[in-house]
Amino acid sequence: MSAIASLVRAGIQRVKPYASARDEFSGRASIYLDANESPYPTAYNRYPDPHQRLLKEKIAQLRGVEPNQIFLGNGSDEAIDLLLRVFCEPGKDRVVIPQPTYGMYSVSASVNLTEQVTVPLTADFQLNVAALRESTTPNCKLLFLCSPNNPSGNLLRHQDIAAILDFFPGIVVIDEAYIDFADSPGWVPRLPEFQRLVVLQTFSKAWGLAGLRLGMAFASNEIISWLNRIKPPYNINTLTQQIALEKISAPFPAAQIATLKQERARLALQLARLKITKQVYPSDANFLLVRVENANETYAHLLQHEMVVRNRSMVMLCENCLRITVGLPEENTKLIELLGGDW
Ligand SMILES: *Cc1c(COP(=O)(O)O)cnc(C)c1O
Numbered sequence: 001m002s003a004i005a006s007l008v009r010a011g012i013q014r015v016k017p018y019a020s021a022r023d024e025f026s027g028r029a030s031i032y033l034d035a036n037e038s039p040y041p042t043a044y045n046r047y048p049d050p051h052q053r054l055l056k057e058k059i060a061q062l063r064g065v066e067p068n069q070i071f072l073g074n075g076s077d078e079a080i081d082l083l084l085r086v087f088c089e090p091g092k093d094r095v096v097i098p099q100p101t102y103g104m105y106s107v108s109a110s111v112n113l114t115e116q117v118t119v120p121l122t123a124d125f126q127l128n129v130a131a132l133r134e135s136t137t138p139n140c141k142l143l144f145l146c147s148p149n150n151p152s153g154n155l156l157r158h159q160d161i162a163a164i165l166d167f168f169p170g171i172v173v174i175d176e177a178y179i180d181f182a183d184s185p186g187w188v189p190r191l192p193e194f195q196r197l198v199v200l201q202t203f204s205k206a207w208g209l210a211g212l213r214l215g216m217a218f219a220s221n222e223i224i225s226w227l228n229r230i231k232p233p234y235n236i237n238t239l240t241q242q243i244a245l246e247k248i249s250a251p252f253p254a255a256q257i258a259t260l261k262q263e264r265a266r267l268a269l270q271l272a273r274l275k276i277t278k279q280v281y282p283s284d285a286n287f288l289l290v291r292v293e294n295a296n297e298t299y300a301h302l303l304q305h306e307m308v309v310r311n312r313s314m315v316m317l318c319e320n321c322l323r324i325t326v327g328l329p330e331e332n333t334k335l336i337e338l339l340g341g342d343w
Helices: 053-063 076-087 104-111 129-135 158-167 188-193 221-230 238-249 254-272 295-304 329-339
Strands: 070-073 094-099 115-120 140-146 171-175 197-202 215-218 277-280 287-292 321-325
Touching: 053 070, 053 238, 070 076, 070 221, 076 104, 076 140, 076 171, 076 197, 076 215, 076 221, 094 104, 094 129, 104 115, 115 129, 129 158, 140 158, 158 171, 188 197, 254 277, 254 287, 254 329, 287 295, 295 321, 295 329
Parallel strands: 094 115, 094 140, 140 171, 171 197
Antiparallel strands: 070 215, 197 215, 277 287, 287 321
16 A cells, blocks of 8 residues: 555545546537436536546646646635545544644534644744644644645745654645745645645635635645545536636736735835734735734724724734735725724
8 A cells, every 4th residue: 555545544445436427428429418417508507527627737737737636626625624534534533733823724624523733833923843743643644734824924934844744644734825925936846755745725815716716736646536536526616617717827917916915015014103013923925914902992993994804813822913914005005094093
């Protein structure tokens, strides 16, 4: 058994994948009577490509990987859920989650009845490699790293991640939902070096397609094959495949990203000057984590003026912190106006 296969749950290894009509016949015919679809054209009367071939080819070119190294999910959330189901035996295996971070790792672990090992990040939201090493047991099958991290906004140090990849016995998942806002190539280019590495990216942030629900996982073909074996056959609908293909065939929205990065810098400066601000954390993402005197009051004040931010003050290490998404220039200016002066 390969190193990856020996990490896969025994029950999952025994699953015989569902073979859809489009799996059994993927060529071209002029009459399709194999999938119990309606024969009356509505533009959507046919099932979508279960393997998203055209879309994966484009993404592969863009990211410099092979199409068989890509899994597409109904949001990154589907990939997170499937990773847990492939690798973590409920009630037996464990998942390691440095906190504070994106909430879905913990929710998916709970749904999969998988014990979570919580390891706090340091005060500047970097990895505590020694603590992670100490907390890791042989039944730790998954470790979720989020870089740039949500809600803190910072990239995790490459040398720390490299150290973890060295000792962690299971699958290391790096969630790069915000990588397009960082000045870093991320970990996709380094996939050939690390057999147990999975990188998550999404169409929800820089690509501007959150409503479409399309997430990507990049890994070795072996890991991707396990995800594909247990995914719902038609998990990416026709419309999503079409629109994503159009978007990714057009130039990357570089000007928008450049503006958002400039605005991030401006907001960080202007927020730091406010009387209520204790600390603005450095960000490599499209949001800023800001510690204020009283987060609940600031949150309520903004809401009174119909502006909503994310109150993260109940989260570990984030006391009195708000997470503020970088908006349009005029929206950011409005934010600063609302928070400045006396109120
Ligand atoms: C927004 C976000 C995602 C995106 O999830 P989708 O399901 O693809 O919309 C993934 N990871 C993190 C850390 C995020 O903040």
